[in-house]
Amino acid sequence: MVRGISLKIDGKEIKAREGMTILQAAKAKGIEIPTLCYDEQLKPYGACRLCTVEIVKGGRRRLVASCVYPAGEGLEVETNNKKVRKIRRLILELLLPLLPPPSDTVTGPIETLAEKYGVKKSRFKAEPTNCILCGHCVRYCIEVKKANAICFIGRGTERQIAFVPELAPNHCLACRECFSLCPTSKMVDSVEGIWGVCSLSIPISEKIKGKH
Amino acid sequence: MVKKIRSLAELEKLRSEIIARRDPKRKIITVCASTGCSALGARKVIESLKEEVKKRGLCGQVGIKEDEVEIKETGCLGFCELGPRVIVYPGEVPYFRVKPEDVSKIVSETVVKGKIVEHLRYADPVTGEKAWKLGDIPFYKHQLRLLLKNNALINPKKIEDYIALGGYKALGKVLFQMAPEQVMREIKKSNLRGRGGGGFPTGRKWETTRNAPGEPKYVIVNCDEGDPGAFMDRSLMEGNPHSVLEGLIIGSYAIGANEGFVYVREEYPLAVENITTAIKQAEDYGLLGGNIMDSGFNFGIKVHRGAGAFVSGESSALMAAIEGKVGEPRPKYIHTAVKGLWERPSCLNNVETWANVPLIILNGADWFRDIGTKNSSGTKIFSLVGKVNNTGLVEVPMGITLRDLIFKIGGGIRDGKKFKAVQTGGPSGGFIPEKYLDLLIDFDELTKVGSMMGSGGVIVMDEDTCIVDVTRYYIDFLSKESCGKCVPCREGLRQILSILNRICSGLSEEEDFKNLEDLSELLKEASLCALGTTAANPVVTSLTHFRGEYEAHIREKRCPAKACRALVAHYIQPEKCQACMACSRSCPVDAITGDKDTVHVIDQEKCIKCGACYEECQFNAIEKISPPTPPPPRYGIKVTRKKKRE
Ligand SMILES: Cc1cc2nc3c(=O)[nH]c(=O)nc-3n(C[C@H](O)[C@H](O)[C@H](O)COP(=O)(O)O)c2cc1C
Ligand code: SF4
Ligand code: SF4
Numbered sequence A: 001m002v003r004g005i006s007l008k009i010d011g012k013e014i015k016a017r018e019g020m021t022i023l024q025a026a027k028a029k030g031i032e033i034p035t036l037c038y039d040e041q042l043k044p045y046g047a048c049r050l051c052t053v054e055i056v057k058g059g060r061r062r063l064v065a066s067c068v069y070p071a072g073e074g075l076e077v078e079t080n081n082k083k084v085r086k087i088r089r090l091i092l093e094l095l096l097p098l099l100p101p102p103s104d105t106v107t108g109p110i111e112t113l114a115e116k117y118g119v120k121k122s123r124f125k126a127e128p129t130n131c132i133l134c135g136h137c138v139r140y141c142i143e144v145k146k147a148n149a150i151c152f153i154g155r156g157t158e159r160q161i162a163f164v165p166e167l168a169p170n171h172c173l174a175c176r177e178c179f180s181l182c183p184t185s186k187m188v189d190s191v192e193g194i195w196g197v198c199s200l201s202i203p204i205s206e207k208i209k210g211k212h
Numbered sequence B: 001m002v003k004k005i006r007s008l009a010e011l012e013k014l015r016s017e018i019i020a021r022r023d024p025k026r027k028i029i030t031v032c033a034s035t036g037c038s039a040l041g042a043r044k045v046i047e048s049l050k051e052e053v054k055k056r057g058l059c060g061q062v063g064i065k066e067d068e069v070e071i072k073e074t075g076c077l078g079f080c081e082l083g084p085r086v087i088v089y090p091g092e093v094p095y096f097r098v099k100p101e102d103v104s105k106i107v108s109e110t111v112v113k114g115k116i117v118e119h120l121r122y123a124d125p126v127t128g129e130k131a132w133k134l135g136d137i138p139f140y141k142h143q144l145r146l147l148l149k150n151n152a153l154i155n156p157k158k159i160e161d162y163i164a165l166g167g168y169k170a171l172g173k174v175l176f177q178m179a180p181e182q183v184m185r186e187i188k189k190s191n192l193r194g195r196g197g198g199g200f201p202t203g204r205k206w207e208t209t210r211n212a213p214g215e216p217k218y219v220i221v222n223c224d225e226g227d228p229g230a231f232m233d234r235s236l237m238e239g240n241p242h243s244v245l246e247g248l249i250i251g252s253y254a255i256g257a258n259e260g261f262v263y264v265r266e267e268y269p270l271a272v273e274n275i276t277t278a279i280k281q282a283e284d285y286g287l288l289g290g291n292i293m294d295s296g297f298n299f300g301i302k303v304h305r306g307a308g309a310f311v312s313g314e315s316s317a318l319m320a321a322i323e324g325k326v327g328e329p330r331p332k333y334i335h336t337a338v339k340g341l342w343e344r345p346s347c348l349n350n351v352e353t354w355a356n357v358p359l360i361i362l363n364g365a366d367w368f369r370d371i372g373t374k375n376s377s378g379t380k381i382f383s384l385v386g387k388v389n390n391t392g393l394v395e396v397p398m399g400i401t402l403r404d405l406i407f408k409i410g411g412g413i414r415d416g417k418k419f420k421a422v423q424t425g426g427p428s429g430g431f432i433p434e435k436y437l438d439l440l441i442d443f444d445e446l447t448k449v450g451s452m453m454g455s456g457g458v459i460v461m462d463e464d465t466c467i468v469d470v471t472r473y474y475i476d477f478l479s480k481e482s483c484g485k486c487v488p489c490r491e492g493l494r495q496i497l498s499i500l501n502r503i504c505s506g507l508s509e510e511e512d513f514k515n516l517e518d519l520s521e522l523l524k525e526a527s528l529c530a531l532g533t534t535a536a537n538p539v540v541t542s543l544t545h546f547r548g549e550y551e552a553h554i555r556e557k558r559c560p561a562k563a564c565r566a567l568v569a570h571y572i573q574p575e576k577c578q579a580c581m582a583c584s585r586s587c588p589v590d591a592i593t594g595d596k597d598t599v600h601v602i603d604q605e606k607c608i609k610c611g612a613c614y615e616e617c618q619f620n621a622i623e624k625i626s627p628p629t630p631p632p633p634r635y636g637i638k639v640t641r642k643k644k645r646e
């Protein structure tokens, strides 16, 4: 039997089930927390940190990612206080430079969130890779499709996504299921690129082998 | 095949047998064969010693008694920049930078006659004071080498050497005389804290794993050691692997684990080799494996080689790597001690943490707590590097001051320069300025001033170091060595690096102070793992303690240390130039013009600021000017001859 838990989110007493995350508990009660790397079909990943909330536990305050932090008995959560909003604004300011220069026609979830949090423009240097490395595509391909046709390569600021040359040609063009999960236009833009990437196959496949 | 040890008494019997086989008057020539000295030519020294000793008939017979002279190839002895290192026993006579041609004198004088070879004798680089014994050398005199001392007495490939010095006694004591709970209590009472960085109380971690639900439980050794320039863990693994193993076995008994892993970075082949040999030998003697010493306790160890990335040392990343997954951190709001390797309770400790365990068991928790400070007991190994006279591995009691570490053991700043800052704790440690030099080295004290113990890197910087420039170096390292998974760390570091690059190139604005502060806060508060939450330490501490230096760069486009190329110009002072032409010959881009008896002039347009001329000029006529606005060039001035007037 799964035990019931009660916690306080934004001042409201909330009942949750053991094993739920703060995000799930909040969602179930209609409390909205912004997310970018979270997707119900996938294992929580905790990478974008946009879902950051502040918790009070044993008298100590601390910021945590609500999509991975377990809801616990007696926990107090503030999902939208000043500190949390500051962190979210900064994260959005770091994400905007990754997008291609703004156009009037296309606005994705990141731009929408930025607007909501009052971030008109980022102070930081543009680095328009068009990929926020949320891993939706990679994780969907591994966890749901079990095809492993796309992966991460490199680490640190050099991390990027790459199609696996031996697998992508057979899977990706026909599948394309991850495309709609992408919060940017990266996936759509790379349709033609799949073949291009594959023709550069050797170095990438070497890198992948090194990783596993 | 050796006989398995099946009781405490059998272990003691073996120990006496090993000791009895050895002639107490036997001379020992210890040569460091670790990675450091090998790189400096230790192999050749060892070969020459073997030849020399053989030539003199001092060894060669294999019988009941071992050779009259033993050449012991050991692990790291500590004063690494002066390698290859040799110590002759009895007498503990140290020799440094030994070359194959020194060997015959060392054997004929010191080994045979017990005299020191005068011209090879150690002299302090600052005071010139000479030393007879190892313990007389200032570098060693102020250390307390509890973990490292046996490195000089043990051939790491021979378990017998370790046993002769009391090895595995603590294991025997634990297995036959203590209940697991008692062992746990002893470690808790000792106040041992993790040496891998965080300083987490070891006993508490053990208890968490012991009490966590789920079987099997695992114990793990962390030898990733990704900090650039750090090698304390390597030196223990290479030099005294059994001390780590014994600690691990004791821990597994206390925790109730039957399986353990040793994670070693691939870049440490000798450490892998020595720990693998040690495991094999311990198994042969029945000190490891099934039914250890006939006590009924089983414990097996596997060695896992990891591709050494800095982030792989983080506990959840390390465990992912052992599981065969990509070694990147995962959110661990549930500790790895509860849910670690394959979701099972897993206790991960650093190499040095494990190596402390047998000492605590043998000497007692109270003995250990008497060393160090109230909150940090025992000793800590540091890798002391940078602009100090003596560099290398040192082991000191916790609570020694930074000043003593740098000036007494390190021998002060090189070339009589002024101290500027010391950075502790690896790339994500903080800079500590002069006003805190009397700070006691202790987990909590270092954290209070914005730095940390980390795994024990200590980098000393002098007045010629530009703090903004070194900060940039660390941020560059961290931005490349993070895993790149979470946004605050990956993108935050990317932007901090870009801002620091601008500052060092004179392209920054006043807003950059706030930008750096905001990003540092984001990293600290919102990153996924401890790499990210600590990565801003160099930025925050340099902004706090050396703000003036940032102001000079940002507001005046000036680098006070004259280290940032873009902010420095080279200028030949007309009154000092002797027209020797050394500078113009050294300039790779022919930017310097001048004739015989005519003051030389640097063409600032052409100059690439490599500094070759600055190094070359014997008359100190070349000056670095920051901001880079030298006086307008004047050609054809005749030189002023200074020397002739004297
Ligand atoms: C980025 C990063 C790198 C780390 N590298 C190491 C390492 O090389 N060796 C180590 O023992 N601990 C390292 N740690 C600390 C480990 O996560 C862990 O806390 C430690 O191994 C626990 O052992 P201890 O309690 O004995 O210190 C690192 C932590 C982080 C965040
Ligand atoms: S391509 Fe899109 S879905 Fe894939 S990691 Fe990048 S942003 Fe996320
Ligand atoms: S803080 Fe850095 S190293 Fe840690 S998970 Fe995030 S990106 Fe990776």
Ligand code: FES
Residues within 6 Å of the ligand: A034, A035, A036, A037, A038, A045, A046, A047, A048, A049, A050, A051, A052, A065, A066, A067, A068
């Ligand atoms: S949604 Fe929680 S970290 Fe991305």
